[in-house]
Amino acid sequence: MMRGMNAGVSAIKAIAINTFKEAVRNKILYNLIFFAVLMMAVSLVLDQATIGQRNKIIKDFGLASINLFGVIIAIVVGISLVYKEIEKRTIHPLLAKPVRRSSFLFGKYLGILLTLVIEILLMSFFFFLLVWLYEGGFDSYLLIAILMIFVELSVIAAVAIFFSSFSTPVLSGMFTFSVYVIGHLTSFLKDFGASSGSAIIKQFTHFLYYVLPNLERFNLKTHAVYHLPIEIGQLLFSILYGLLYIMIVMLFAVLCFERRDFK
Amino acid sequence: MTPAIEIKHLTKKIRSGFLMKEVMALSDLNLSIPPGTAFGFLGPNGAGKTTTIKLLTGLSFPTSGEALIFGRPVSDISVRMKIGFLPERPYFYDYLSGTEYLHFCGELFGMTRAARNKKITKLIELVGLKEKAGEQLRKYSKGMLQRIGLAQALINDPELIILDEPMSGLDPMGRKQVRDIILHLKGQGKTVFFSTHVLSDAEMICDQVGIIVQGSLQSVGDLETLLSPKTCSIEVSIKGVSESALSLFKPMASSTKIADEGYVLRIDDAGILPKLLALLQAEKVQIVSIIPHRETLEDIFMEEIRGRQS
Ligand SMILES: Nc1ncnc2c1ncn2[C@@H]1O[C@H](COP(=O)(O)OP(=O)(O)OP(=O)(O)O)[C@@H](O)[C@H]1O
Numbered sequence: 412m413m414r415g416m417n418a419g420v421s422a423i424k425a426i427a428i429n430t431f432k433e434a435v436r437n438k439i440l441y442n443l444i445f446f447a448v449l450m451m452a453v454s455l456v457l458d459q460a461t462i463g464q465r466n467k468i469i470k471d472f473g474l475a476s477i478n479l480f481g482v483i484i485a486i487v488v489g490i491s492l493v494y495k496e497i498e499k500r501t502i503h504p505l506l507a508k509p510v511r512r513s514s515f516l517f518g519k520y521l522g523i524l525l526t527l528v529i530e531i532l533l534m535s536f537f538f539f540l541l542v543w544l545y546e547g548g549f550d551s552y553l554l555i556a557i558l559m560i561f562v563e564l565s566v567i568a569a570v571a572i573f574f575s576s577f578s579t580p581v582l583s584g585m586f587t588f589s590v591y592v593i594g595h596l597t598s599f600l601k602d603f604g605a606s607s608g609s610a611i612i613k614q615f616t617h618f619l620y621y622v623l624p625n626l627e628r629f630n631l632k633t634h635a636v637y638h639l640p641i642e643i644g645q646l647l648f649s650i651l652y653g654l655l656y657i658m659i660v661m662l663f664a665v666l667c668f669e670r671r672d673f674k
Numbered sequence: 675m676t677p678a679i680e681i682k683h684l685t686k687k688i689r690s691g692f693l694m695k696e697v698m699a700l701s702d703l704n705l706s707i708p709p710g711t712a713f714g715f716l717g718p719n720g721a722g723k724t725t726t727i728k729l730l731t732g733l734s735f736p737t738s739g740e741a742l743i744f745g746r747p748v749s750d751i752s753v754r755m756k757i758g759f760l761p762e763r764p765y766f767y768d769y770l771s772g773t774e775y776l777h778f779c780g781e782l783f784g785m786t787r788a789a790r791n792k793k794i795t796k797l798i799e800l801v802g803l804k805e806k807a808g809e810q811l812r813k814y815s816k817g818m819l820q821r822i823g824l825a826q827a828l829i830n831d832p833e834l835i836i837l838d839e840p841m842s843g844l845d846p847m848g849r850k851q852v853r854d855i856i857l858h859l860k861g862q863g864k865t866v867f868f869s870t871h872v873l874s875d876a877e878m879i880c881d882q883v884g885i886i887v888q889g890s891l892q893s894v895g896d897l898e899t900l901l902s903p904k905t906c907s908i909e910v911s912i913k914g915v916s917e918s919a920l921s922l923f924k925p926m927a928s929s930t931k932i933a934d935e936g937y938v939l940r941i942d943d944a945g946i947l948p949k950l951l952a953l954l955q956a957e958k959v960q961i962v963s964i965i966p967h968r969e970t971l972e973d974i975f976m977e978e979i980r981g982r983q984s
């Protein structure tokens with residue numbers, strides 16, 4: 412039994428590392444260059460602005476860019492690295508080995524997270540370097556915002572895996588992107604539904620509110636830039652909420668994946 | 675003894691396309707393969723070979739019926755410790771080198787690094803990829819992919835090796851090497867289950883064959899019993915014979931074909947060969963060649979398909 416468990420852990424680890432290798436060797440991280448160029452261009456343009464203003468804009472813009480690049484990577488990598496295994500049939504010899512389908516998905520997910528961690532670390536390094544150049548210091552508030560961006564990306568990657576466990580990449584991409592967009596609007600939609608007066612709209616917006624992730628929870632960018640107070644309890648709750656959401660989405664992904672026939 | 679593979683009433687319907695049209699890919703397959711057998715699974719394109727193999731390896735699920743491997747249902751994941759599998763037209767992670775890929779496969783079995791190193795060196799030797807093992811798989815030819823595929827199927831020293839068209843895409847040398855590897859595995863007492871539509875490959879290595887056409891098993895058995903009841907036929911090629919002389923031999927032959935500068939007489943009963951030869955000599959007919967034809971799997975195969983279609 413112990414042996415079996417070790418083999419399971421070893422398989423998940425192998426799949427995760429292999430997934431990360433694929434992302435690196437297929438040069439997915441090259442988009443970082445765009446991030447660097449974009450940040451540099453913006454900071455040069457802003458050289459004219461007044462100093463206080465300029466630093467805030469750079470922070471604002473930097474966090475937004477890290478977020479946006481991260482979301483794109485999470486969606487692209489989350490979908491393509493699962494889908495390719497199925498489409499190119501590399502999964503066939505793998506599943507004929509003592510690897511549970513849940514282990515496969517879990518390994519893939521961890522590999523994608525690893526890719527996102529590296530991506531975010533590199534972007535953050537560049538970002539902090541720039542902030543340091545302009546402001547001459549290290550702003551730890553920014554770090555909290557970036558941590559929460561990572562939680563958001565983890566949720567999105569799980570959603571991407573969920574969709575690609577049963578759907579085509581194009582549809583999965585559209586669905587995941589919709590979840591991302593609507594996920595930032597759920598509170599707004601719920602209020603809108605409540606005040607609309609129509610029972611159907613109210614129920615629908617409530618449904619969205621509870622089913623889709625409330626991604627605004629993870630948005631601390633404004634707090635970080637303007638040093639607004641962040642409640643530690645709220646922060647921990649948001650992280651817990653993210654973890655729970657990921658677990659539930661992955662559970663559904665496994666359920667879809669378990670019964671699937673491979674072509 | 676527990677059979678290596680036991681298939682009971684295995685049926686697979688596949689729904690596909692926009693209208694979800696149902697295809698009967700496999701219907702009521704029954705098969706029992708004792709351990710140590712080299713089993714050739716024969717059938718034309720679209721017969722249901724790959725469908726069967728996917729059901730055996732847990733890549734798809736049966737509509738009804740069940741498959742057991744060494745007495746345990748294929749859904750039991752521990753069964754796969756004992757299986758090696760080479761998919762049809764295999765494709766592997768093209769950004770890994772051959773060695774890296776084999777390490778990856780070994781890790782999936784929970785093998786230690788030392789165990790992997792030892793095994794991989796042996797396997798690379800066995801499949802003849804020594805020079806190419808360090809190169810990325812994207813630079814491999816079709817035949818080389820087939821070989822690395824064979825190596826990954828053997829990484830766990832499996833008791834049962836399932837190969838879906840292991841010879842396809844290989845040159846004559848490669849085919850021979852794969853044949854030798856299968857014979858080598860058989861020699862070690864392993865069970866080999868492989869599909870093919872190239873009959874001569876099966877003829878050379880199989881103890882048993884099963885013939886499947888349009889999703890149902892037509893016949894199964896030892897090669898000898900499948901082949902022996904049919905008598906051999908003999909083809910006698912002759913030259914320099916006049917029309918009138920030909921009419922003397924014609925009744926003895928089951929068929930007469932015109933060949934360049936002469937004829938080919940086919941006789942179904944070896945017993946009349948001496949009589950025919952004596953007659954030919956008496957008529958001063960030049961005998962070009964005498965070729966005995968054992969009935970091949972090809973013939974059985976064609977019969978099965980014809981029987982099925984009519
Ligand atoms: N994914 C699928 N969608 C629709 N039909 C399928 C699918 N897979 C298999 N089939 C059908 O099932 C039947 C059996 O196919 P299978 O792939 O098992 O044949 P095969 O014996 O392996 O043939 P080949 O020698 O060409 O590999 C065929 O009629 C095929 O059209």
Ligand SMILES: [Mg+2]
Pocket residue numbers: 723724725762838
């Ligand atoms: Mg096939």
